[in-house]
Amino acid sequence: MNKEVLQRYESAKKAYKKIGVDTDEAIKKLSNIKISLHCWQGDDVKGFLSNEDLSGGIQSTGNYPYRARNVQELRQDIEKVLSLLPGKFKVNLHSTYLDTNETVTLDKIEPRHYESWVKWAKKVGVGLDFNPTCFSHPLAAEGFTLSSPNDEIRNFWIEHCKRARKIGEYFGKELGEPAVTNIWIPDGMKDIPYNRTYYRERLKDALDQIFEEKINPKYNIDALESKLFGIGLESYTVGSNEFHLGYAAKNNIALTLDSGHFHPTEYISDKISAVLLFVPHLLLHVSRPVRWDSDHVVILDDELNEIAHSLVRTNLIEKTSIGLDFFDGSINRIAAWVIGTRSTLKALLKAYLEPTEYLKKIELDGNYTDRLAIIEELKAFPFGDVFDYYCELNGVPTGLDALKEIHSYEKNVLAKRG
Numbered sequence: 001m002n003k004e005v006l007q008r009y010e011s012a013k014k015a016y017k018k019i020g021v022d023t024d025e026a027i028k029k030l031s032n033i034k035i036s037l038h039c040w041q042g043d044d045v046k047g048f049l050s051n052e053d054l055s056g057g058i059q060s061t062g063n064y065p066y067r068a069r070n071v072q073e074l075r076q077d078i079e080k081v082l083s084l085l086p087g088k089f090k091v092n093l094h095s096t097y098l099d100t101n102e103t104v105t106l107d108k109i110e111p112r113h114y115e116s117w118v119k120w121a122k123k124v125g126v127g128l129d130f131n132p133t134c135f136s137h138p139l140a141a142e143g144f145t146l147s148s149p150n151d152e153i154r155n156f157w158i159e160h161c162k163r164a165r166k167i168g169e170y171f172g173k174e175l176g177e178p179a180v181t182n183i184w185i186p187d188g189m190k191d192i193p194y195n196r197t198y199y200r201e202r203l204k205d206a207l208d209q210i211f212e213e214k215i216n217p218k219y220n221i222d223a224l225e226s227k228l229f230g231i232g233l234e235s236y237t238v239g240s241n242e243f244h245l246g247y248a249a250k251n252n253i254a255l256t257l258d259s260g261h262f263h264p265t266e267y268i269s270d271k272i273s274a275v276l277l278f279v280p281h282l283l284l285h286v287s288r289p290v291r292w293d294s295d296h297v298v299i300l301d302d303e304l305n306e307i308a309h310s311l312v313r314t315n316l317i318e319k320t321s322i323g324l325d326f327f328d329g330s331i332n333r334i335a336a337w338v339i340g341t342r343s344t345l346k347a348l349l350k351a352y353l354e355p356t357e358y359l360k361k362i363e364l365d366g367n368y369t370d371r372l373a374i375i376e377e378l379k380a381f382p383f384g385d386v387f388d389y390y391c392e393l394n395g396v397p398t399g400l401d402a403l404k405e406i407h408s409y410e411k412n413v414l415a416k417r418g
């Protein structure tokens, strides 16, 4: 243990103790959380199935070199990322990141096409989550997948989603912890639809078919992700928030809240405690929308802190899976992953470093003066010293030492990929 880090920790520990916070306890709680690292930050959401451009109304911008071009490079990059992060994690795969020599279409995917990921997950000690990929595909080119008026197209995507759930189940069985399989579809229209009802009826029916087979939530948790709009699909989104919230609540399915999928004045941090009264489980796609659903790298901003507060203060984290969803192609992609994940961990740690029970009590007593004073004061408390200590405990670099490692990885590995 680095002496200076330890000294800083000891003094932070004293400061927190004075306000009734046990830093060791906070660290213990943080270490129980497994954030799910999205594989698609490593290659700008390209995947390995085909050479199709990214579509579906989402976009990765920037032309920083060295994106991962195959499974080996992606795994190597994720392993580097994991070596710079304290704690345990999951990795979130899209179906298009399969690893096989077979020529396989999305309506034919099977667990065996992901076998090497399971082997890898066991080796590096991560859990896996999964997503059907209903975009970047010729059969999604008309703007509709599960809600398509064309039966052939719709059935293709229904079959794909059914199989995705089975792959989630397979991950769960193999790895001993449930996979969350999240369905997001881009379906919508650029201009104002005449008949908004028709496509939603089709989507509802498609989901009924997809979820017909019951799968044990011990292995697979189904989740549905809503959205406000996509690029080129500005006027109408079939799977809106009301649609998916309604479907999830009625059918006892998890809801996915993505930070970028609401009007810019709406925040998912305020939605967590509301929707968890009506759905069994929540998946978060922690992202950072800048003026639109831009999927910028997550930073320790007000909303990230509020998300962590919502999860920790009343223990809603027990019913929540935390996934990340950003893809920045303008900076070193390893750094993007590491910065966004470390910031999310810091937000959670800060939330655990509060005198939670005391603050809840004085709020109920109507003592809003002390509530404001304490919360404001806490902002200047030395949570960074506790985080550094947590990094040291886990044998990962503290502070900007992580950046040094990223620089040398870029020089020695990424730049040599050609």
Ligand code: RNT
Residues within 6 Å of the ligand: 040, 045, 058, 131, 184, 225, 227, 258, 285, 293, 325
């Ligand atoms: C798109 C959704 C979705 C995707 C990933 C790649 O707006 O946020 O979650 O970002 O599935």
Ligand code: ZN
Residues within 6 Å of the ligand: 184, 225, 258, 285, 325
């Ligand atoms: Zn998302």
